[in-house]
């Protein structure tokens with residue numbers, strides 16, 4: 033794998049504040065190479081031999097955690113897996129003491145999911161090792177946005193001038209925040225839509241609207257988000273049936289977007305709440321492709337932060 037034209041990468045992936053378009057494009061190009069690895073009969077390369085990677089999840093996850101762990105193993109890293117619910121944090125140990133404990137065991141990179149914004153930034157300060165944000169509170173979920181961009185690029189070819197509609201609980205969504213940061217870097221215009229109580233006062237990188245028809249009309253792609261009840265105060269919605277009536281993405285409403293506009297959902301889905309259940313299997317649904325692409329994208333992120341970055345530093 034050649035790194036000759038690789039730009040220098042930040043020593044972490046916390047959000048996209050320190051990332052440029054050439055860095056993102058280079059990373060997505062590496063993800064395309066990783067897809068080729070994953071298409072081989074033996075899906076394994078030695079790139080991370082000798083590295084130990086820890087997945088540290090203080091919140092539940094299915095796809096992010098498994099695809100990160102598989103990504104690291106596909107590149108021959110050793111992987112340790114930490115789950116907050118099964119750990120000594122339940123006995124009162126702090127995030128810092130937990131991470132410092134792992135540090136004594138020779139971890140080279142930390143993949144962290146936490147319920148609070150800023151934990152990944154703090155972890156980088158505490159540890160001084162590569163930290164990959166696997167979702168921190170409401171704030172950021174950068175590898176989800178990268179796999180969304182990768183999937184959109186496969187489908188649309190280019191994001192230049194494309195209108196991407198994001199519909200649902202924008203207020204509590206780290207996926208919406210990361211996509212609003214990333215997609216405009218690649219030339220897209222993001223429109224985020226939900227009821228007024230589920231929209232933030234502002235969302236850098238996106239235009240906000242409460243009008244679903246306006247958001248979907250002429251959209252090149254539609255991304256649907258679930259209601260994050262675990263982060264939601266009571267009283268934000270009059271009732272679930274009223275939310276569904278006004279904001280569910282249905283087959284009929286998807287007709288407002290461009291013909292065959294790709295449909296994305298980061299998962300987990302609540303079928304027949306934020307989207308009409310059968311749409312998940314519709315021809316334009318990329319939901320399963322997003323999951324599959326997550327592995328290649330996370331291989332690329334691990335490669336650049338642990339190996340490619342050192343090579344480009346010389």
Ligand code: CP
Nearest residue numbers: 093094095096298299
């Ligand atoms: N999209 C996403 O983060 O899913 P998980 O919570 O299953 O990791």
